[in-house]
Amino acid sequence: MASRTYAYFPGCTLRSHAHEYERQALAAGQALGIDLVELPEWNCCGATFPLNAENVMDLIAPARVLIAGGKAGGDLVTLCAVCFHVLRRTANFLQTHPFALERLNAFVEEGPYDGQLRPRHLLEVVRDDLGWAEIRQRVTQPQAGVRLAAYYGCMLLRPGPEIGLDDPEQPSVLENLIEAVGAQATSFSHSSECCGSYLAATQPGAVERASLRVVEAARAGGAAAVITACPLCKYNLEQAQREQPEESRLPVAYFTQLLTIAFGVDAPESAPWIVGAPA
Amino acid sequence: MDDSAVRAPDLSGRQAAWVREIETLSEQTLLACYQCGRCSAGCPMVDEMDLLPNQVIRLVQLGMKSVLDSQAAWVCAACLTCHARCPKGIDLPRVMEAIRILAVRAGGARLLAGDMPAQELAEAPPMAVIGALRKAGG
Numbered sequence: 573m574a575s576r577t578y579a580y581f582p583g584c585t586l587r588s589h590a591h592e593y594e595r596q597a598l599a600a601g602q603a604l605g606i607d608l609v610e611l612p613e614w615n616c617c618g619a620t621f622p623l624n625a626e627n628v629m630d631l632i633a634p635a636r637v638l639i640a641g642g643k644a645g646g647d648l649v650t651l652c653a654v655c656f657h658v659l660r661r662t663a664n665f666l667q668t669h670p671f672a673l674e675r676l677n678a679f680v681e682e683g684p685y686d687g688q689l690r691p692r693h694l695l696e697v698v699r700d701d702l703g704w705a706e707i708r709q710r711v712t713q714p715q716a717g718v719r720l721a722a723y724y725g726c727m728l729l730r731p732g733p734e735i736g737l738d739d740p741e742q743p744s745v746l747e748n749l750i751e752a753v754g755a756q757a758t759s760f761s762h763s764s765e766c767c768g769s770y771l772a773a774t775q776p777g778a779v780e781r782a783s784l785r786v787v788e789a790a791r792a793g794g795a796a797a798v799i800t801a802c803p804l805c806k807y808n809l810e811q812a813q814r815e816q817p818e819e820s821r822l823p824v825a826y827f828t829q830l831l832t833i834a835f836g837v838d839a840p841e842s843a844p845w846i847v848g849a850p851a
Numbered sequence: 852m853d854d855s856a857v858r859a860p861d862l863s864g865r866q867a868a869w870v871r872e873i874e875t876l877s878e879q880t881l882l883a884c885y886q887c888g889r890c891s892a893g894c895p896m897v898d899e900m901d902l903l904p905n906q907v908i909r910l911v912q913l914g915m916k917s918v919l920d921s922q923a924a925w926v927c928a929a930c931l932t933c934h935a936r937c938p939k940g941i942d943l944p945r946v947m948e949a950i951r952i953l954a955v956r957a958g959g960a961r962l963l964a965g966d967m968p969a970q971e972l973a974e975a976p977p978m979a980v981i982g983a984l985r986k987a988g989g
Binding site for chain 2: 630731785
């Protein structure tokens with residue numbers, strides 16, 4: 573199998589809270605011939621895309637990541653949904669706003685940035701560069717009978733025309749991945765509802781209520797676990813359930829774990845959707 | 852419809868300048884909003900707000916600076932659901948951000964790391980802490 577190499581940006585949360593996301597992604601990538609090569613130097617992407625006309629200073633952090641990606645050559649790939657969102661929107665903005673690009677390049681000594689990169693999410697690499705047939709071919713442990721809720725949250729999907737990863741109201745990439753490993757995607761009314769996002773740091777009560785609505789909707793659809801691509805969604809959905817007895821919590825897992833389990837890289841008994849599945 | 856044909860409310864000079872400031876910061880045409888309420892209907896944080904998202908935009912249209920004292924903009928998670936569904940294409944999260952920026956500039960609310968609940972500051976992933984500080988820190 574031909575190996576594909578991509579420049580890889582981990583981001584801050586994968587190196588502090590979401591270690592398993594990275595480990596699973598690298599391991600699943602290895603099984604698929606996807607080689608994720610970490611950028612030699614990187615910084616936090618800024619964790620939010622500025623939503624105002626005076627945004628150039630706020631774009632410096634993500635632009636530095638884009639510059640590092642450009643130097644590495646080839647496609648720049650991320651795992652974190654928020655990093656992906658911030659980097660893709662920054663790239664879009666700088667590509668279409670030459671004056672802002674010029675101002676930014678005056679600030680950033682690592683540059684200049686040429687405005688040409690289009691950062692990608694690993695889900696796009698799996699879907700578009702490999703395809704579902706290739707995923708199905710790799711599966712040695714089909715997850716037959718497992719019912720899973722595909723949870724997108726906000727940053728992977730919106731704004732739809734600009735992010736362009738999937739249909740913002742009727743997405744399918746996570747469902748297709750769930751089905752490619754032999755599991756079943758459940759009907760899930762809250763698949764693109766926000767969990768409360770970064771308000772976790774300031775208004776945990778509000779985030780808990782929003783996240784519990786997501787969890788309850790997934791449970792109502794009969795899911796044995798929620799599948800996500802976002803470390804903050806995972807944190808918020810788990811935090812919201814922390815007061816519940818462990819056996820009644822709905823597990824939240826990264827899509828990469830579906831791959832490592834289905835490829836036989838990780839032991840079947842490590843899958844939270846078997847352990848935590850309702851009887 | 853050509854939004855420029857919508858008659859602007861009869862605002863005082865200072866009110867009109869303030870509305871223009873929000874429009875400039877947010878790069879949105881506020882009079883495009885016809886109060887259908889779809890933003891509020893789909894907002895995941897609406898239960899936490901003292902003003903509904905559509906009410907926020909109405910108050911801004913009318914130049915009412917009291918909107919700067921509302922909690923709504925600080926509870927907005929910028930999830931962009933309202934923007935995705937607005938039949939007039941208004942990017943309401945950008946209006947919320949303009950309100951936060953003007954509130955900070957007016958010397959009001961400004962989030963500092965020390966203001967965060969200690970447990971959340973210690974436990975939340977950096978993406979949440981950094982995101983909150985950049986959205987609400989001014």
